[in-house]
Amino acid sequence: MLVLGDQLDAEAAAFDGFDAAQDAVWMAEVDEESTQVPSSQPRTALFLAAMRHFAQALQAAGRRVHYTRLDDADNRGSLAGELDAAIERLQPQALVMTAPGDHRVLRALQAVAAARGLALELRPDRHFFCTVREFAAHARARRTLRLEFFYREQRRRHGVLMDDGEPCGGRWNYDADNREAFGRDGPPAHAEPPRFEPDAITREVLDLVRRRFAGHPGRLDSFAWPVTREQALHALQRFVAERLAGFGRWQDALWPGEPWLWHSQLSAALNLKLLDPHEVVAAAEAAYRAGHVPLESAEGFIRQILGWREYVRGVYWTRMPGYAELNAWDAHEPLPAFYWSGDTPMACLADAIGQTLEHGYAHHIQRLMVTGLYALLLGVEPKEVHAWYLAVYVDAVEWVELPNTLGMSQNADGGLMASKPYVASGRYIERMSAGRLCAGCRFRPGERIGDTACPFTTLYWDFLLRHEATLATNPRMAMPLKHLARLDAAERARIGDRAAALRAGTAGV
Numbered sequence: 001m002l003v004l005g006d007q008l009d010a011e012a013a014a015f016d017g018f019d020a021a022q023d024a025v026w027m028a029e030v031d032e033e034s035t036q037v038p039s040s041q042p043r044t045a046l047f048l049a050a051m052r053h054f055a056q057a058l059q060a061a062g063r064r065v066h067y068t069r070l071d072d073a074d075n076r077g078s079l080a081g082e083l084d085a086a087i088e089r090l091q092p093q094a095l096v097m098t099a100p101g102d103h104r105v106l107r108a109l110q111a112v113a114a115a116r117g118l119a120l121e122l123r124p125d126r127h128f129f130c131t132v133r134e135f136a137a138h139a140r141a142r143r144t145l146r147l148e149f150f151y152r153e154q155r156r157r158h159g160v161l162m163d164d165g166e167p168c169g170g171r172w173n174y175d176a177d178n179r180e181a182f183g184r185d186g187p188p189a190h191a192e193p194p195r196f197e198p199d200a201i202t203r204e205v206l207d208l209v210r211r212r213f214a215g216h217p218g219r220l221d222s223f224a225w226p227v228t229r230e231q232a233l234h235a236l237q238r239f240v241a242e243r244l245a246g247f248g249r250w251q252d253a254l255w256p257g258e259p260w261l262w263h264s265q266l267s268a269a270l271n272l273k274l275l276d277p278h279e280v281v282a283a284a285e286a287a288y289r290a291g292h293v294p295l296e297s298a299e300g301f302i303r304q305i306l307g308w309r310e311y312v313r314g315v316y317w318t319r320m321p322g323y324a325e326l327n328a329w330d331a332h333e334p335l336p337a338f339y340w341s342g343d344t345p346m347a348c349l350a351d352a353i354g355q356t357l358e359h360g361y362a363h364h365i366q367r368l369m370v371t372g373l374y375a376l377l378l379g380v381e382p383k384e385v386h387a388w389y390l391a392v393y394v395d396a397v398e399w400v401e402l403p404n405t406l407g408m409s410q411n412a413d414g415g416l417m418a419s420k421p422y423v424a425s426g427r428y429i430e431r432m433s434a435g436r437l438c439a440g441c442r443f444r445p446g447e448r449i450g451d452t453a454c455p456f457t458t459l460y461w462d463f464l465l466r467h468e469a470t471l472a473t474n475p476r477m478a479m480p481l482k483h484l485a486r487l488d489a490a491e492r493a494r495i496g497d498r499a500a501a502l503r504a505g506t507a508g509v
């Protein structure tokens, strides 16, 4: 029975009917999973630490585990190579696994099984609320895919936040109440997420990753992610008790030096399957029903998991492999080198990338409206943006990362995921951080040309100029294009010149 690094669930379908007398589990740590993109040190460490703890728990429960460690002398370096060697050595009669989340991995394992003349039985992944088949049926019935319709269907089907067939509170969506910025004094006092100090198993992994992936991005000094199911459950319980209440209100807010705020930091535990989304959604709904958290917080949080998370998985599995090739804005710039170091005078990017390298974490608005927005406006090749997001975050697995990056953030899928590109000038970042990020920056968010012009602002106008004809066909872009129409030819030329200097790296960033 095959268990991958993001399948750490002892209740998964692959374990159904497991007979300890004759069945065995196969798990392998391999270099390829850390080098196909330069996986950050926190990301690799989290996967390996969680895998080793899971294998240990299986063994403690009396299950036989064939486990290859990264530093085993004869490690073949790839899942395919390791599986092939294990088949040769163990001569299994059949291979069973829960359907993997990653297209590339599925194809590689199927190829090995086929070459060895073995059937690879794929069992359904019960972790998700919606099967790929159900999503495909939903998509077939519609001309355009939009989260809202899917989300409502999910709420109805699973009876989540429903009262007598109607949405709790009479509305499906409280997004409009969830866009507050902090005041000038910044975020009010709030609890920090729990830290899970590395035990002996994790410390050994940290040493291994430091040695083996010394040149990879990110640092391990503050590594404190949950690596076991018990720790993940504790993180969930603390989040619901201490911070869920504020989740809705400040979901989009930014503040320098504050990586966690009211976000849950549960994505990695969810994606590794240490947590089940059903239990996470149930915990949030129970907190609302008990009167501990407001409806807009519970609904906003549940929408991310029951809605967005399932939706992006459906997009991934119904559109791959072609989806990864899309580049609707014909963008071909390289990713700026500072994405890997955080070394940039742009305060918002330095802050978001700095915490990304330290913790392997940034919250959604930092990913979408800071790092993602800059890459979109600059015109970076979507595949390069995708490789960066897949490499740096502890929660990065392709089925969720790719549609978020290529679709939601870079709008490279021609509007499949989002009805308009998420474009904004530096004014958005100024507003969502109550001016604090920009106050510590040498650029001015309101200026679009000149030496102190905010690069986001210059590139925002440049994006509208470069794509004016295409954007004109989108009614949701009418307002920005109306503003653009007021710019005379000389101003347009000055914007284009400064944008070109930003791309050429001669504008001091």
Ligand SMILES: Cc1cc2nc3c(=O)[nH]c(=O)nc-3n(C[C@H](O)[C@H](O)[C@H](O)COP(=O)(O)OP(=O)(O)OC[C@H]3O[C@@H](n4cnc5c(N)ncnc54)[C@H](O)[C@@H]3O)c2cc1C
Pocket (backbone or CB within 6 Å): 262, 263, 264, 265, 266, 267, 268, 270, 271, 301, 304, 305, 308, 309, 310, 312, 362, 363, 364, 365, 367, 368, 372, 389, 390, 393, 395, 396, 397, 400, 401, 402, 404, 405, 408, 409
């Ligand atoms: C460019 C880009 C890349 C991203 N890459 C990833 C990724 O590799 N892995 C990943 O899990 N999420 C990714 N996201 C989605 C989202 O940013 C993260 O899930 C979230 O920031 C994780 O932090 P959290 O657990 O504190 O989330 P919270 O803000 O507390 O949200 C609660 C949960 O909802 C789910 N969720 C929220 N937003 C999304 C979304 N857009 N898509 C899917 N699930 C969502 C997550 O499981 C998350 O844990 C990406 C978003 C963008 C814009």
Ligand code: SF4
Pocket (backbone or CB within 6 Å): 346, 347, 348, 349, 425, 426, 427, 429, 430, 437, 438, 441, 442, 443, 444, 445, 454, 455, 456, 457
């Ligand atoms: S001025 Fe522009 S670059 Fe500087 S922090 Fe504000 S938005 Fe970011």
